[in-house]
Amino acid sequence: MKDITPQQQKVLDCIQVYINKTGFPPTRADICRELGFKSPNSAETHLRALEKKGFISIESGASRGISINNPEITHLENEYPIVGLVAAGSPTLASENVEKVLNCPKGFFGSDFDYFLRVRGLSMKDAGIMEDDLIAVKKTQEIKNGDIVVARIEDEVTVKYFQRSAPNIIHLKPANEEFSDIEVNLEETELYIEGKSVGLIREN
Amino acid sequence: MKDITPQQQKVLDCIQVYINKTGFPPTRADICRELGFKSPNSAETHLRALEKKGFISIESGASRGISINNPEITHLENEYPIVGLVAAGSPTLASENVEKVLNCPKGFFGSDFDYFLRVRGLSMKDAGIMEDDLIAVKKTQEIKNGDIVVARIEDEVTVKYFQRSAPNIIHLKPANEEFSDIEVNLEETELYIEGKSVGLIREN
DNA sequence: CATTATACTGTATAAATATATAGTATAATT
């Protein structure tokens, strides 16, 4: 299946929502109304593009003859490793620490991400991050103050709020009164940011 | 719902089969072809009878505007609707409230589930459920004390811990000190359990 | 630079479709 463009995704979503709402697929005019197009041909061309790329099927001649093609599951692309936060000293992403893999559609959390990290402890409790939750981690160094980051301090890995207080001073702040801030002086201590949290999954 | 006649049952089955086969409802002519009628009005009168008895809804003027009335929220495989919690007084799980759909592998949360509910408010904050989180809801009446349930009290829908304190007394307990317990006397107040939470997704 | 894909507006029309009206016939209620 070829790549879908943002507009085509919008149209595809619109069709799905319309079917969920009404029980039957939209007409070209319905799509125009929902998405603000002024010509039925705008919908038509998008539909033909979606059909060509394999996302939908169109029954020729039939009114509302649109049906969504169920995409195949189990793409290796969509298999993300679940990494367990293990005892200090181990390199976090070593394969020994991969609990299992989880099938998850690409772009599930809006942003891209690289792996799931299983959370230990309640230091981010007030941010709604509980023990055993899975954090979707994006490997990046583009961190803003307030981001929830996966940080490694000399082999110990933690999840905390990130705050740069001075050029060389980073505060890693928990979201739980019972825990205290970690102050890292970059001149004394080695700090490595593994990435930041872009989403969360909890399995009850 | 009134009694259905054998012929009407045939027509209803025909509609269901047609939707399953093609993804969209039949026209009058389609029904005639399937069931061997020679006049579109044969289908029309059956449809009107089925509508009158509440088995189907017909969108006037729209082509293929037939939908089968079951209060269930239906969805394609792996496409789960996201239902928004709207203002009190509205029937919350009505299909009008479907924000969009989310592709999610089956069995993602171990247990099966039926739809996502977008959480409003912070009444379950200490359970790690924050505003705008998506709760994976399984429609079931098998509820144990301590389960997180989606409960409806006279048109108002909330997410709370479930606790049966006496045969006729249910406590709906928030996970936030700033909110107070809701005590429901089943003899006085109508309580409907929409389902229970089996998982959670947060998009940062 | 020419070509192709995307993303639209605007207009037109043949085909698809819902739906009304006019009948016929049978069985079940009132």
Next chain:
DNA sequence: AATTATACTATATATTTATACAGTATAATG
């Protein structure tokens, strides 16, 4: 005996709808 619901045929028509054709514009590609 009269009314009502069911179960159809047959025909007609206004509306809905898909879809083609003619354009404009922009970005990407070879």
